[in-house]
Amino acid sequence: MEIIIILMVDLIIGGVEQYGNSNTATVLQDGDDNKSRILQGNLNTLVTASGNNANVSQVS
């Protein structure tokens, strides 16, 4: 009998979060010191591209 316990750590909001179905998020950050935070529900699509010191945020 083998018992395996998985620690579900890191339950923090942030980054790309998608709750629902058929969402698509594409984030391209090419440069330094960029930040992005994406939160999507259903059937959303997002594409971002950043240079330096950019800050992208979407909640939908």
Next chain:
Amino acid sequence: MKKIIIIIFMLGAYFGHAQNTSTISSTGDENLVNTDQTGQNISTFIQSGNKNKGDVDQVGNLNIATAHQLGNKNKATQNQTTSVGGMLNNATVHQDGNKNKSTQNQFGNMNHGDVHQLGNKNKANQDQDGDMNHSDSHQTGNKNKTDQDQAGTMNHADAIQIFDENKATQDQVGNDNHANSNQVGNKNTVTQHQNGLSGGNDNHAVVIQVGDDNTATQDQYGDDNHANSKQMGALNTSMEDQDGMNNRSRVWQEGDMNTANITQNGNNNNSYGGPNHWGG
């Protein structure tokens, strides 16, 4: 009529090394174990069932390999070699079921490998070259597969897979890289690559997938990058590609058929909530 085949080569006496120790126990029909040891090696191989196979090859100064196989047609291969003056590779295999297969190759010192497979037709491969690498693979179910390949010093990789036909691939080149994969469900896939032109150091990759047919890919090249992906549902896809230093990426998907692609080239990019929101 039970047939037990045991082949033991004890070469240590010929080369002046201290005594090797090999303990083999096979119960059932047509089981086969081949142990070849040079140096202060210890090997314990226990099989119960039919047509199981074992192959242990240890060269160096004190390698330890332990294998338990319970069921039919399982196969375990353990190859370990320490580098000059080195001490202790360690490999452990436990397979319970039928037609499971494990291969462990370790070169260096203080490498550790651990495979637990419970079910049928699971497969685990572990290759480690360096010092104090560590990789664990735990698979419960059927037709799961793990490939772990590490080169460098003090890398760490572990994979846990529960239910059927999950696949985890973990490749790390450099020092102090960490990869962790947890999959619960069916037909999920994780691929984690961490390395760089200069080796790549201090990268962290974590994946948790619960559900079916989810795919997560994490590629990190450079130093001190962190990628975290968590998917709960079915048919979700996550891809995180980071090339540079000190980048942070995080994906969390709950539901079905979601896709997230994050590509970060450069340094200090951040695609997650905050500097302290990291578990890896």
